[in-house]
Amino acid sequence: MSQTPSTDEQGSPAGGDPKGPFGKVWLFLRQVIDELKKVVVPTRRELTNYTLVVLVFVIIVILIVSGLDRVFSTGADWIFGGDGPIEEEGVDAPAPGPEQAPGEELAPEDLEDMNLEDLDIEGGEDGEQLEMEEPEGDDAAE
Numbered sequence: 001m002s003q004t005p006s007t008d009e010q011g012s013p014a015g016g017d018p019k020g021p022f023g024k025v026w027l028f029l030r031q032v033i034d035e036l037k038k039v040v041v042p043t044r045r046e047l048t049n050y051t052l053v054v055l056v057f058v059i060i061v062i063l064i065v066s067g068l069d070r071v072f073s074t075g076a077d078w079i080f081g082g083d084g085p086i087e088e089e090g091v092d093a094p095a096p097g098p099e100q101a102p103g104e105e106l107a108p109e110d111l112e113d114m115n116l117e118d119l120d121i122e123g124g125e126d127g128e129q130l131e132m133e134e135p136e137g138d139d140a141a142e
Helices: 020-037 044-080 108-113
Strands: none
Touching: none
């Protein structure tokens, strides 16, 4: 009986690694080419069928997600009793004041232009005037 060394699919000795980095790159490229030979290109009819199947599936998923969104939105509105963020009737936006940059103090002439009657300022109990209290402690001296 003669003994011959076994070889793998590529024809190189079994169990032997390719020599050096260039041998590994060459082996990789040969394997890529062998795999690309196995690729089957779909016909035009198959490609059209696959495309239509994907589009129909995507439309079905969109309808399911939209339906679930509607159901959960309606359920949340029913549970929490709201129709979403709406403004209450009778509540007005604050009156526009003079133009002022953040950190900038108003000049006295700017204050004269403000209509204080438009401001909704509440007093204490029974509409009495509230007074500001001076802060206590060492911070008051500063």
